[in-house]
Amino acid sequence: MKEAKKNGLRLFKSATLVAAIFASNITQAEMFNTGKVLATGGVSMIDGAGGGGITPWATITGYATRDGINGNLHYTYAPLANYTLHSIGAAVGFWDRFELSYTKSSLTTGSTFDTLGLVFDTVGGLTDETAGIPVSTGIEPFNTTIEMDIVGAKVRVFGEAIYDSDNLIPQVAIGGFYKNNKNDELLTTLKAAKTKDWEAYIAATKIFFPINTLVNITARYSAANQTGLTGFGGPDGDDKEIRPEISLAYLLRKDTVIGVEWAKHGDNVNGQSVDVADIDLTGLQPTLGTLGLGNLAGTLTQNESDWFDAFVAYFPNKNLSMTFAYAMLGDITITPDQHGFYLSLQASF
Amino acid sequence: MKPIFRTIAIAILAGTAALPSFAQTGKTPTLPALDDDALEQWGGEEGVRNWVESLFYYIMLDNRINHIFREFGNIERQIFLNTQLEQLVLGGAVEYQGASMAAAHADLGITVTQFNAVVEAAYNACERINVTYEACNQLIAALAPYERVIVTR
Numbered sequence: 001m002k003e004a005k006k007n008g009l010r011l012f013k014s015a016t017l018v019a020a021i022f023a024s025n026i027t028q029a030e031m032f033n034t035g036k037v038l039a040t041g042g043v044s045m046i047d048g049a050g051g052g053g054i055t056p057w058a059t060i061t062g063y064a065t066r067d068g069i070n071g072n073l074h075y076t077y078a079p080l081a082n083y084t085l086h087s088i089g090a091a092v093g094f095w096d097r098f099e100l101s102y103t104k105s106s107l108t109t110g111s112t113f114d115t116l117g118l119v120f121d122t123v124g125g126l127t128d129e130t131a132g133i134p135v136s137t138g139i140e141p142f143n144t145t146i147e148m149d150i151v152g153a154k155v156r157v158f159g160e161a162i163y164d165s166d167n168l169i170p171q172v173a174i175g176g177f178y179k180n181n182k183n184d185e186l187l188t189t190l191k192a193a194k195t196k197d198w199e200a201y202i203a204a205t206k207i208f209f210p211i212n213t214l215v216n217i218t219a220r221y222s223a224a225n226q227t228g229l230t231g232f233g234g235p236d237g238d239d240k241e242i243r244p245e246i247s248l249a250y251l252l253r254k255d256t257v258i259g260v261e262w263a264k265h266g267d268n269v270n271g272q273s274v275d276v277a278d279i280d281l282t283g284l285q286p287t288l289g290t291l292g293l294g295n296l297a298g299t300l301t302q303n304e305s306d307w308f309d310a311f312v313a314y315f316p317n318k319n320l321s322m323t324f325a326y327a328m329l330g331d332i333t334i335t336p337d338q339h340g341f342y343l344s345l346q347a348s349f
Numbered sequence: 350m351k352p353i354f355r356t357i358a359i360a361i362l363a364g365t366a367a368l369p370s371f372a373q374t375g376k377t378p379t380l381p382a383l384d385d386d387a388l389e390q391w392g393g394e395e396g397v398r399n400w401v402e403s404l405f406y407y408i409m410l411d412n413r414i415n416h417i418f419r420e421f422g423n424i425e426r427q428i429f430l431n432t433q434l435e436q437l438v439l440g441g442a443v444e445y446q447g448a449s450m451a452a453a454h455a456d457l458g459i460t461v462t463q464f465n466a467v468v469e470a471a472y473n474a475c476e477r478i479n480v481t482y483e484a485c486n487q488l489i490a491a492l493a494p495y496e497r498v499i500v501t502r
Contacts, residue, residue: 035462037469065461096461163496165379165489209490210381212483253482254472 033068034348038254039315040162041093043323044074044346047177047227048089048103049152052247053309053325053342054263057216058173058205060156061101062093063318063348069094072348078327080340082112089150099175101152106145107229112335113139116274138185146229147182161205170204179228190302190333191275192231192268193238197223214249214257225268225304230333234268241266255315263307273300274334305330309342321346373449376440377491388439390484397439398432403474414466417457438491451498458502
């Protein structure tokens with residue numbers, strides 16, 4: 001009798017355990033969700049947030065509805081005239097409400113700073129004599145690379161981007177990035193005030209099905225130079241400013257979207273030359289002249305342009321999206337006309 | 350407040366306040382408005398019925414949602430009523446004899462995931478009957494506001 005009771009208890013215990021495991025499996029199955037309609041999760045923008053190519057949108061990344069969680073990995077490759085951007089990261093969307101992202105960007109600067117690097121090597125002895133200190137510019141004679149880590153978060157505040165076709169209220173989200181640029185020395189040379197900084201944004205997104213169009217307007221509060229790839233702020237300080245960004249997308253098919261984007265950029269270092277150990281290189285230009293390098297003078301001036309792109313995004317299924325774009329990024333540091341193709345892949349799981 | 354902003358604000362408020370009441374009384378007042386010839390793009394009543402039949406074909410093949418429609422019962426009647434409703438919201442001069450979308454779905458506990466599954470079936474049905482994607486989006490826009498009353502969980 002006692003034995004039976006014990007067995008009964010044991011049976012009850014194991015039944016409870018099985019039930020608990022079963023229940024937790026159900027919970028896991030219910031947590032994972034891919035219930036959004038194809039393409040409505042958007043793609044991954046270069047900072048890693050859900051959105052377009054260069055602009056974060058109010059949509060929460062991934063295919064989870066408010067019933068669950070879904071994430072993705074993304075890789076972006078943009079070979080420009082003088083730079084190549086590789087951006088790789090992961091993002092998770094929670095209950096169509098909250099989003100977290102991490103992205104590692106690497107900007108190889110190709111031949112951009114080779115000339116400068118060689119000039120510094122050439123005049124290095126001279127500069128050392130003048131300043132009496134070793135000069136560290138962060139510029140290698142060849143293949144200077146800028147690396148930046150970006151952590152992002154976004155929360156959907158109100159609105160429904162897709163289904164509220166009978167009013168004009170957009171879906172609105174607020175978000176932010178923390179960006180940590182690793183090439184401190186080069187950023188000093190480029191006269192950026194900071195190498196680490198945060199940005200905040202508010203985004204409004206709405207799909208207008210009667211005209212097959214998606215509109216997104218974002219205001220980003222930022223001091224970034226080239227999204228932070230060349231630092232934050234300039235000689236006049238690191239004050240942030242509000243910069244508008246717009247994405248317009250036309251829905252061609254349920255799995256294909258084309259569009260254009262514009263992002264306002266700052267002018268923190270416009271017209272500035274590069275800076276070596278606090279010696280303004282504009283003052284070095286006569287020296288360059290005497291060295292027979294006078295034609296280099298103009299190439300020392302930095303500028304920054306607004307970014308434009310035109311894209312086509314293709315969503316063969318909910319596990320993969322491919323974005324092809326032509327990016328027109330204008331002046332980047334000392335090199336003009338930085339235009340080129342852009343490829344971004346997103347794998348959702 | 351400037352008059353233009355007041356007008357926009359009133360329009361937004363009116364649109365929001367009028368929510369479920371516009372249901373099933375006529376063409377859905379989307380912003381921007383549906384095309385005048387939205388129903389013609391669909392091939393009129395016959396085109397709409399073809400789509401509804403295809404819609405239910407895809408719904409009944411989708412294990413995420415077919416049980417809901419099966420339990421609701423009488424698929425033929427659902428197809429009949431949906432054909433009326435879809436013509437109506439596209440601007441057709443027809444009478445809808447069914448219950449309001451809110452009443453019909455009140456006790457079903459539909460999730461947004463399930464609602465989205467029907468939207469995917471809707472796009473598949475458009476492709477099946479060769480309605481253009483643009484025309485398909487006219488109907489998607491016309492039905493989209495029902496999400497607020499159909500999704501209750």
